[in-house]
Amino acid sequence: MTEYEMEPVPGLPGLLPKGETIIWQGAPNWRVLARTAFHTGTVAAYFAALTVFALGAALWRGVEAPSDLAGVAITIGGMIVGLALLHLLAWAVARSTIYTLTDRRVVLRFGVALPKCINLPLGIIGNVDLRQRANGTGDLAIKLNSEQRLGYAALWPHARAWHYVEPQPMMRAVPDVDAVATLLARACLSIQTDGRVVPIEAAARRAQAEEQAVAA
Template sequence: MTEHDFEPVRGLPGDLPAGEAILWQAAPDWRAFKRSALFARGLMAYFAALALLALATGNLVGAGAIVIAGALLQGLLALFAVLVARTTVYTLTNRRLVLRIGVALNTCINLPLALITSADLRQASGSTGDIAVALKGEHRLGYAMLWPHARPWRLSRPQPMLRALPDAARLAQDLAQACAALAPVTIARPAQEPVRQAPSRPTPALEGATA
């Protein structure tokens, strides 16, 4: 039995209020997460370059040690990616976006749709991709609290990022449609795709919940 067994609704900190409905739930694809969020390919190339350099200087023992270290690192990255995929649930309802994140200590972050001003879709290999969400006004979400579900390098104003989503383009479209009735939101896509602009309405303050 895990702590998730006590969730009244999978991925949510409590029961759904009257009038709220789940539109979709998704979790990261661990292979895509390992590549995009943990930079597995770049690290593999780095260790390969070190091993080749050691071979070029005749250091066979050093090259072997580097290869072993690189393989161990890739295994640890894969293990972490699997754990993230198993413990993460992204939930979109008709009122909010909820991120249940955390491998060792789970946290549920509630983002009212009216707080979302834009979402940036970054398409990866195949149909997977990331959706970074920009929030209006001040909020209490820290980069360390969100990581690895945070947009890289946005340290001063952290942005939640839905990582390695299967069928990311469709999920981004659903997010745009859910936000359109509640708040101004722009879904940014690759250059060849149009930008969707939703009508403007007042935006409430952030409501965060942890569990």
């Protein structure tokens, strides 16, 4: 029996305190997670380029027997195995992850081999950046006002890319992310009454500018 099977409330480290209510629970879409967190598209393109190079080299030398295409076969085999492993890892990560939003906190429960649970009180959330995709999924990156820092390695892959100095927890590949973002905004505003909601277009431009600045 695993730790998750013994949870009194799935996705939470214990029973809800009196008066606290679960607003939403969800998990990443594993196919989207494979593309965005494990970069299966980039890996596939890399191996495709290697395959073209290996095939070109074989044709340049001259193909007289099937063994002359051994390099091409090895490259294709490596691509299949590599992509299969990445998709399996994405599936395992998504299966072991539950994101929970209550009227007091955000809880990230994740970990394939080493289960962990991270509580983020709504009162320390300084900003939430939304990244939407055409298929309705998206990411919610959470910037904290707390002086306590979370480790990037401890959060990964549920961490915003390139933010190593001040890691930001991220709910990745969330289905129907627009609705979830609305629920999260309302929950935060109920705690932080002086907060405000920035239009999606403006928030997206700001998030893009921040990522470019961090990458530079």
